[in-house]
Amino acid sequence: MMNTLYLPELREMLAADDRPGLREFCTALHAARVVEFMEGLAPLEVWTVLRASDRSTCAEVFGFLPEKTQIEILESGDSRTLSQLIADMPADDRVDLLNEVEPTIVKQLLPLVPVEERRDILRLQSYPEGTAGAVMTTEVAKLPASLNVGTALEELGRQATDLETIYYIYIVDEKDHLQGTVSARQLVTRLGKPETPLSEIMERNLVTVQANDDQEVVAKKVADYDFLAIPVVDDEQRLAGIVTYDDVIDVLREEAEEDAYLAAAVEPLQAGYLQTSLIVLTWKRGFWLFTLFIAALLTAFALKSYQQVIDQVGWLVFFIPLIMSSGGNSGGQSATLVIRALSNKDIGLSDARRVLARELLMGLFLGSALSVVGYVVGWLMLPAPPTGPTPVELLTIPITLLVVVLFGSLCGAGLPLLFRRLGVDEALMSTPFVTVLIDIGGILIYMMVAMKMIDGLIRTAGPALTL
């Protein structure tokens, strides 16, 4: 999916070392589009294009490159220009990037980065991945409460080019304790009264997050409050940085990806499908596929323990897959409904009883509907007695379907609640896991119902699993 419109022109300019031409290319379009148009170039060619432009454009366009290209550029040598680039990058992005680059390269580059940026990098690197500290930026508009609207705007104008966002201004005391916020909108609407002190207009009821808070919690807060940015404070309410809406959008996209992979029992990928090596991909699938396989082996043992039943009533076998998939599908539906509701805080643990009651009712409705169809199909498909089942014996199918759908719904809803109760992330309780448990339960239910409903069955194995 490449945009090759400008590629020949770009290659020509590169060959001719046409720096003014390359510079114009970089500035003529939005940085994200510049990157799109360079998609066919090798990382080092991209770097040659970028170096032709001014420092701020170079850093801006670089920020939109795919991570893999960024890493290859950083690992290409050229330490002087690259350390400049690092100094010009947004504080949060450069730390994320440096964490992915070869440590030996980082050791070469860091000493060349200006001391202030270098200290900032080392501090941000100390926060664990996935926390507010790791996604925040330290480039914040901090002003003292003693300023007024006029002087604040002037000061903001001076700082603006270095800041990630100027749309919230954070009011701090001399020890960086956060005291309030003022929005650029408040300043602009008071342009006519420049002498208004900030302390008079600032918002003192602050919603903040801690540097160690999970990024998902931060994203949810920003989204719920419709914030442009949220301040991150340390244990002593000192302003450590801010998390901005664009990082929140990234976190939300990342988490949605992760949930989608986990729901199919795949370890989340770090890179794109084609960028991930086959070995990594196989491992990320294989681990869970293998675990599920081991669990599914129990179904074989369960069926074996009922060998005598199956041998006597051959038609029971035909419906094994149908019964298992009905239980598994309804269980997967319930699990998804409850996992989504828990994660959206629609329900909490205190609603467990109500949730299970609803699932019981839904299981009854759905199970009954499937039962009717199952009975009719069984009746049409199987021969009449004495070869086939009597109408009463055939009730095994609808009764099992009803019980299995009920069992599936209750398991699907109950297991995520149990996980939440135990303090384990319920998203791990993915559909395939619910399904494999319901498969095993489904077989036991089927065989037990069959033994009740079918006359003259000789039962020799115990009802429990005999491994």
Add this chain to the structure above:
Amino acid sequence: MMNTLYLPELREMLAADDRPGLREFCTALHAARVVEFMEGLAPLEVWTVLRASDRSTCAEVFGFLPEKTQIEILESGDSRTLSQLIADMPADDRVDLLNEVEPTIVKQLLPLVPVEERRDILRLQSYPEGTAGAVMTTEVAKLPASLNVGTALEELGRQATDLETIYYIYIVDEKDHLQGTVSARQLVTRLGKPETPLSEIMERNLVTVQANDDQEVVAKKVADYDFLAIPVVDDEQRLAGIVTYDDVIDVLREEAEEDAYLAAAVEPLQAGYLQTSLIVLTWKRGFWLFTLFIAALLTAFALKSYQQVIDQVGWLVFFIPLIMSSGGNSGGQSATLVIRALSNKDIGLSDARRVLARELLMGLFLGSALSVVGYVVGWLMLPAPPTGPTPVELLTIPITLLVVVLFGSLCGAGLPLLFRRLGVDEALMSTPFVTVLIDIGGILIYMMVAMKMIDGLIRTAGPALTL
């Protein structure tokens, strides 16, 4: 999950009609928190609290209420105050809300809304749901190119309170044709040179969307470009409105929810789990559950057509669930990987061959690993010949596992690609559908391998399904 901290005080103030107290409650905290604290109140009580505060606070807090409460309040009568509230709400939110309210109520309310807002509502209502036009707001900072930095800031200060965002200013000609954008940041950094004309600093390379574009496309664009807002234009490049980052965050969350539900074959919910009635919930699950059930019925017919094989070799039955779940799980994994990669534009249709080659290799690795375990377990579990299978006959299990995992991976990867090719949303190709297809295929594969591997099997039914 209620915050009942202030509930007794609120009820007391309501009983005593303590309007100053209620007003203070509404303004003391962020609107989202005010809503949290009112969670225990009935909709009409909430409305009494809100009415006590000033118009802008009232509209702001109202905006954070759950949709269900908003609708109940609007349907409560009190048309005069409610039409004021509607006029004060953000242009995009009020349209979404009015679309949910009883049409008779809307007919009562609309004539009381001031003419300008009323026209705006009618215009926005004409865009279909899920398009840029339906999520955009019309409250945009529009300025002519003839202003300079100083006069633009003044004009912005005047408009600011009515606008959803003031952080981008849109430069239009007298016929509303979009000519460029200027950011508030650009204005603030040029405070020292107020006579700079906007035409000199404005960005002319614009990234826009059309009013009929899908909201998902808009969200992806805003997220990819790190925009605060994106302009929406009509066919003639006239500025119709903007979509802001907070709407994008909402769209992204909504789409992630939808994908999660579809992946478990549940029709996406409009409201929370507990807010959705049991009948709606049962229908949203039942429709797909029933469809899947009908498809799964084919497994029963497939097994019946192989009745003779099963009757002769009883142990084959034990492994039916294991084989089906292995195929289904690997297929679900492949489907998820390919669906995510397609939706992230990691891969396109042109990569189909490469994707299938990778899935083939992964299927070989994973299938081989499961086969080894399957063979060992079968050997331990089943009796020795003549009662049980010979070592060669037992090869049925590992060979089937390998073929089924391969088949699952290729189907899981191929079906979403096929859907995309046919122009159908590949997210509809959810895991349960892939699974049911693989279940049917798995049984056919199992029986065919068994007939090849097991000596002396009398085969009477045809290899095709005999329905």
